[in-house]
Amino acid sequence: MHRPPTAEAEVAEELAAVRPDLVSRYTAELPGARAAVLTRLWRALAHEPLPWVTRRERARDALVLRLRDGRRLQGPPADPYATAAYVTVVHLDDLAYDDPARLTTDLGVPHGPELAAELGHSVASTALSRAGQENPADEWPGTDWEWEQRVVDGHPYHPNCRSRPGFSVAEQLAYGPEHRPLVALRLMPVRADECLVTGGWPDGMRDGGRLLIPVHPWQAAHVLKRAGDEGPVAHPLMSLRTLALADGGPHVKTALSARLTSSLRDISIYSIGLSATLSAFAETLTAHTDGLLHFTRTLGAATAHSPDLAAVLRESPQMYAGSGERVVPVAALATTGLPESPGWLAEFARLALTVGLRLLELGVALEAHGQNLLVVLSSTGAPLRLVYRDLADIRVSPARLTRHGLPVPELTGRIVTDDETTLRRKLFGALVAGALAGTAGSGTALGAALETVVGDLPRTPDLVALVENPLPAKALTLMRLSPGTPGDQWARLPNPARFGVRHS
Template identity: 75%
Template structure:
């Protein structure tokens, strides 16, 4: 019998105060939420280059993970592309663990205690999200934020899929998109001379020589400590939580100095300075894509020269949907039932690979995970074209762009690289091991879709690398256990196409 963890009990007590009608549902959802987080953790133990793992012994119906200290973990085979919570328990030296936080604590690796706290919060918060899930009508939503509210489980492969440290239950209910709130954004006045501004800034966010910088209410309360912030406008939170849709269209990306999954979600001065230049370049480059891709424009960006107080105003993807069409993040596709059709999945996969590989060949590697990448569907559900938003983590190759006669934008810093491994990891890790894998839902389904989709694609060196090498994916657990090592760490996943081509 599982003993509720202190984190589970704390969230239950807070929930009894905030929404007592959800307590029974929360309790009922806890076992499935633990399994969902444990499944993600087991994927990491099975596939990531963890220095505490000596070797892995894979059987037809089991996996043994031999640890460097002589202990052994046993569990089911780990499909690196599966998205359901199929791992309900694993054994460490014969002791059964159904709680990922307890398992991580008893593994006793460096930084495992802190990671265990995150895992406990991820499972409890996921149970809260599932307890408050909406009973969906048969009709598809008309508004962009309604699609984003349908995604309940968060990141499909990160054990911290719902970890929101620093958020109380009341704050999760008030700000989490899956809870369907309306959030009152605030605005902080800053002397214009003390700000960096790129692009256009609307009149409603100007006041007597000052810029009004939109701020998330959580940020205002916990980081900015209120100060001179005042109420601004009501908005609907999107998948990223700190980005919100205004009712009349534009999206507002705010700074949120909290760690969600792996990263603190603030906004650097570098990002603000590059935002409009990068947006103009990407919008122009999309014209090379034969109408298969749109890029949402950054309208303006401002910062008080602090990552804790900055905001971007961005075009809504909805402007690229014609009457009768729907535009939704790829992460929400699973809620439509469409990926259950092999032919539909193959068509969507071909569209995504066509766009991603063509851009990569030109010299742009998208961070095309299920949150940044959106798809426009016809009235019948056919995938027509893609929309991409949030350019902050793409990579640009001046050498590739120049080779194709395209003048690189006047940018320097982390966005710019000619390293082929870096470029391919960026696209393949986010698009194939991320968005497409999560949409397919399993390794076999992904393999079938990829095998059908790659036939006839231009034979570029990037396609060859995709077909013949292991598939890169961020080593998300290793990154959380290696806080002293900045930047991304990578795993090499078995290529789903290995046995199909």
């Protein structure tokens, strides 16, 4: 039977045409990339509520999954908070698999072929990303965008960590932040009276009665199919569709109608409409954190009443760094070596939990994962303050705000909820199971850091829920295998908090 070429082979062929000097390095990186993606997939198989896994049996040196069709899947014990690629092979009955795409295909589960294709892209793109790295400099970066480009492997827990279907190899090299390119944005002219604009819109992005909406060149070529006008050059950040203008101006969040990791990266009309209100509301929250948290302001947002043609202009987080300080995305902290110190990790956890739980008590649940959350470091690396960006997916509780005597902003839609489970999942899943876990790198390190600090935090019902219940995390693989189920789905992870809350 003829098998179509794998994503690995397709990337190798394209790479030979556009960057033949990288082919040998790409090939050498493939085994490690397979292990990186397989480790993330095994985490999902071990911990997500997948309907075709009927039982999980744990032994000292193995985990056995009993499948609904009677087959047996076996691999190493799965630490849901580990970031190292420690899974190199798993066994489906008597067959060994080191390729996550082939394993997913042979599992034969509903929607498995689509996920398998994405996993193949994830492996190939991870190997490509690693192949393009230069020897890291010992000196820390001096600009925000250089920190962003240190994140090579993408999402620490999503098997689709580097999946970029729809991007050719040349486009990955031209637009992927880990490849350190300069990207020339396009400007799409649209009549101002045909646009929804919130906040201000800069004069430099106007042409008489028209707005010039910045567009990612991939979007211009593949979705809008219009060249537009020549725009500014910018450095891509870790989300790929958000870029830092090279002249030191604001960050530009562009629509990118491609599926990266889980989601299509367009910009909804809903989020544009609320952006100015959310930004103004967020500024009022800083005073309630004793200055430990700043929000990057939204300077302006515009849409041509289409999620495919929209942009948001935001302050650079660098605005909140003092003399000698650095603002580092939490996802990039692992590249500093700082989290290897248990004392440093505990202090960072103390800062993050103090701020996150305080805002949750007031009525605001941040989606504080490693991309949205940044930390201000002193010249010696001490965590001083936090910076949060991208308010589009926070949750706001009018009831909690009212209880604390805070004004309720005029918000509508999915952002507004008083449901405690929804609020806690939003914060705990992003901050603890995401940002803190990814920084710690293992359940042991995460548990030790939490054990050091939670007894000193205010004993609120939210804190008790955090330490006494399983930890919520998005069931990322289940969501990709459930295209007909809207919204988030959740896994309940073993709680690393191996302690009780001390009574004050």
